[in-house]
Structure formats: C-alpha cells, structure tokens
C-alpha cells in the first residue's frame with residue numbers, strides 16, 4: 001500500500017447527503033451544502049468537517065492547505081457494477097444481451113488468461129475510474145484468478161477501496177472461459193484468503209449469471225458464502241426478456257429467476273444484483289426481505305435495449321439501489337453521464353429524478369447498497385476521505401448554463417446533464433490526490 005500522508009486539509013465548496021430514511025424519496029432535508037467549508041484529514045480519514053470559519057483555528061500551523069475556491073467538492077462516486085475486462089469493448093455495435101455476450105464479450109474476456117495482459121488493462125481501468133471521479137467500484141473480473149490479482153494490485157498501489165471477484169462460469173461459454181463447480185470453489189476460496197480485507201480490498205463471489213452456472217456450481221457458491229458470510233455476492237438478474245425465459249427453461253424447478261439465487265443462499269445484505277429491470281412483484285418482496293441490493297445501470301440498459309428500470313419502486317419497496325456504469329455494455333465510465341441517462345430513463349416512465357436524489361445514488365446510496373455507508377458516502381467525521389473536486393465550467397456552454405443556475409440544486413442538475421470527465425478536476429483517495437486534471441482540457 002502506498003504511504004498515507006498524516007494530516008492534510010482542504011478548503012472549498014462542499015455538497016453531500018447526510019443520510020436518508022428508507023422510503024423517503026424527497027431528500028432535500030438531508031442535503032448539506034457548505035459554501036466555504038473545511039475538511040481535515042488524518043491518516044486517510046475525515047477528522048473534522050464543517051464551515052471554514054468554525055474549523056480554521058484547528059489547523060496546525062505547518063499544515064499545507066489545499067484551497068479550491070471555484071470548484072464543488074462531493075464524496076467520491078461509487079460504481080456498484082462494472083466489468084474491468086470489458087474496458088476495451090465498450091460501444092460494440094448492434095446486439096442485445098445474449099448475442100452481445102457471444103459475439104463480443106466472451107472473445108474479449110479470453111485474453112485475460114494472460115497475466116501481463118490483465119495487468120495492462122487493470123492499470124488502464126483503475127486510472128479511468130479515477131479520471132472520472134469514481135473512488136469505489138464493485139467489479140467483475142474474468143474466470144481467471146490472474147485477472148483478480150491484477151485488479152487488486154492496481155487498486156492497492158492507489159489505496160483504493162475496490163470490491164471484486166473471479167467469475168464463476170461452468171457452462172454455456174467457450175471452453176477457455178469455464179471453470180468447474182469444484183475449481184470455482186477452490187480458486188475463489190484462495191482469492192478470498194488472499195485479498196478480502198487486505199488493505200481496502202474486499203472480495204465478491206461472482207457467478208456471472210444463472211445461465212452460465214450449473215446447479216452444482218451455484219450450490220458451491222452458496223457454500224462459500226456460508227463459510228465467508230462477510231464477503232459479497234455479485235451477479236446479474238432480470239436484465240433482458242430472452243435471458244429471463246432462458247433461466248426459466250434451465251431451472252424449471254425454481255419459482256423464478258431470483259429464486260434460483262435465493263435457493264442457493266446467494267441473496268442477502270451483501271448481495272448486489274445488476275439490472276433487475278424486469279422483476280416480478282414477489283421478487284421485489286424477496287429483495288426487500290433479504291436486504292439485497294440492486295445496481296441500476298442506465299447507459300447499459302439503453303445501449304443493449306434491455307428496458308427501463310423502475311427506480312421509484314426501490315423507494316416504494318424499500319430496496320437498496322446503487323448506480324452502475326456496467327462498462328462495457330454501459331457506454332461511459334462517468335457517473336455524471338450515467339445520471340444523465342438515469343434521468344431520461346425516469347422521464348420515459350413519467351417520473352422525475354431530482355438532482356439531489358441523483359447525487360445520493362452516486363454517493364451515499366451506492367455506499368448503502370454496498371453496506372459501506374459506515375465508511376463511505378459523505379463527509380461525516382470518521383469516514384474514509386474519498387472525494388471528487390468538480391469543475392462546473394469545463395466548456396463554454398457549461399459556463400453559460402452555470403451562470404444562469406438558480407441555486408446549487410440547479411447547478412448540480414446542469415452538471416449531470418452536461419458533464420463528463422472534463423469536469424473532474426481532481427480525485428482524492430484516502431486523503432491523497434490520486435488524479436489531478438492537466439491544465440489544458442483534452
């Protein structure tokens with residue numbers, strides 16, 4: 001792990017969400033906007049946060065203060081579903097889920113049996129996350145343990161909190177991408193022992209989705225989860241109508257798609273299911289009862305033509321939800337872009353996604369979905385100091401629009417509609433600036 005500078009401090013404009021009460025979609029009263037604020041960081045954690053006028057006398061005289069007078073500082077973005085090996089195949093033309101997997105995804109993922117290839121893409125991937133202000137992500141690797149080592153090594157050098165795991169897949173995929181029920185268990189167990197809780201790294205048991213695992217493999221995955229209840233489960237669920245029909249054919253003995261995972265002990269408060277576009281009512285109930293979480297991936301759902309995710313239902317049903325880019329089916333690493341499309345997905349269903357709810361999903365809501373809200377998601381004292389410095393005026397059009405912004409809510413809304421990686425001025429991980437944008441815009 002790279003060294004952590006003992007105490008640093010940052011002055012600027014801060015915006016975060018303090019908390020939410022489940023089922024309260026209007027989170028205005030939880031918004032905290034400190035126009036001239038100060039955060040003091042000690043050994044990677046927030047030691048003090050509040051208005052500058054109340055905090056500046058606490059600063060040690062020899063401490064170097066970073067001041068961002070014109071920017072907006074928000075908690076680091078949290079991406080609750082992304083595939084690092086699919087970085088290079090983002091934007092692959094023309095197919096929906098099942099054909100897209102066979103045509104583009106599987107051939108791409110085969111390359112990750114080569115450790116040096118894995119390392120090269122892992123480095124690129126982690127840099128790309130940071131360049132987009134994403135400080136924590138829940139990540140699919142490939143079936144190859146080498147891919148997991150590569151990713152956790154890249155995260156470790158930057159002190160970054162990542163959750164990741166080896167894909168489990170023992171059928172309906174090319175030979176070079178399959179394991180067995182037994183090797184999936186053995187390899188995952190070794191990786192859990194090696195990485196879970198090492199530095200900021202956390203492990204997720206990662207069956208790709210029900211169609212590519214035999215019942216024997218899912219049973220082994222459940223056994224592993226029972227042995228390591230603290231690790232995560234990360235998979236896909238109810239993304240595409242043909243996929244759902246296929247699961248019903250493959251598992252006729254189960255009541256539905258989610259019941260396949262539930263039956264094998266794979267639901268729970270540390271289980272994250274990507275997509276959930278077409279859940280049945282009983283499945284929403286099961287998600288709630290088991291405290292399982294959803295990763296909402298709007299750019300992916302639109303790109304693959306999967307459907308419109310009913311975000312409002314997560315509030316109505318009391319189900320945790322985070323925001324996912326789902327690279328490479330998703331089309332951007334950037335959470336501002338992802339929020340842009342999340343907004344439009346709601347518009348198409350006659351619903352509004354407010355700017356503050358959007359900020360919530362990209363930060364504290366994501367932390368809650370990952371059961372990390374005791375450590376991440378806002379500027380509360382004691383939390384880990386991961387945050388993003390946003391330049392609201394990265395282009396001439398943004399400058400014009402921001403000059404007309406009515407208030408901070410409108411300014412943040414406009415940022416989510418117009419913004420992308422050009423707006424990320426700096427990214428801090430565990431109190432250290434791990435990405436700083438070069439002066440000239442690209």
Ligand code: GUN
Pocket residue numbers: 083097101105208209236239300326329
């Ligand atoms: N379902 C199973 N595998 C995948 C994948 O790689 N991407 C997406 N979007 N859905 C999946």
Ligand code: ZN
Pocket residue numbers: 081082083236274326
């Ligand atoms: Zn995915």
